[in-house]
Amino acid sequence: MxxxxxxxxxxxxxxxxxHCGVPNGHGERFCSNxxxxxxxxxxxxxxxxYSLSAQKVAAPGAKSKMTAGLLGIFLGAFGVHNFYLGYKGKAIAQLLITLLSCFMLSEVSAIWGLIEGIMLLSGSINTDADGNPLGD
Ligand SMILES: [Zn+2]
Ligand SMILES: [Zn+2]
Known part of the structure; x- marks a missing residue:
């Protein structure tokens, strides 16, 4: 390793x-594999x-990245996935863009949510608003 x-x-x-005196397993700049x-x-x-996030074990009851990703893809225009993860600022922004524009700008939020949904499913976003690792 x-x-x-x-x-x-x-x-x-x-x-x-x-070489550098850092305890084994610490740092995140190089692959341990x-x-x-x-x-x-x-x-x-x-x-x-090699999965680098393996050490970040999701706590029992951790929010599901699968659930959050699907919410983002299907309900992203309402910010549902961000409400779910606790990213309230983004969630409210997405909801307001949709509602205040009487759905005329709902595509903006929907595409935003879609991108975040894909990032959630692919692991690019892998923590909730409190920094807790997401489960599957
Ligand atoms: Zn080293
Ligand atoms: Zn590697």
Whole structure:
């Protein structure tokens, strides 16, 4: 495995990276599976497909990204997915765009919600408004 902070090869049993001194498993700049550099917050390593979010285990009762994604795709014009996740500001904005325009601008919110729905399903958005990891 590899240091997630500096990307150098690590002994599986090493508690601390001998190169940068960061505890094994800490950092989010490199893939611990193949050592490739990854974008901060990326869900999956682009080089090997290893799930980087595996360490962020969803708590029992975590909100479902599947539910949120589908809400965004089908009811995004009303901000339902953002109400569900607790992103109240965005949710109210999407709802108001739709309602205040008497649905004339509902497509704006709908497309916004659709994009967020897809990002939720693909894991690009993977936490709720409180920063809790989403479940499946
Ligand atoms: Zn290191
Ligand atoms: Zn990798």
């Amino acid at each position: 590899y240091c997630k902070n500096c990307g150098s090869a690590l002994d599986n049993n090493a508690a601390v990276c001998i 193949c050592g490739a550099e990854v974008a901060p917050g990326a869900a999956v390593c682009m080089a090997c497909g």
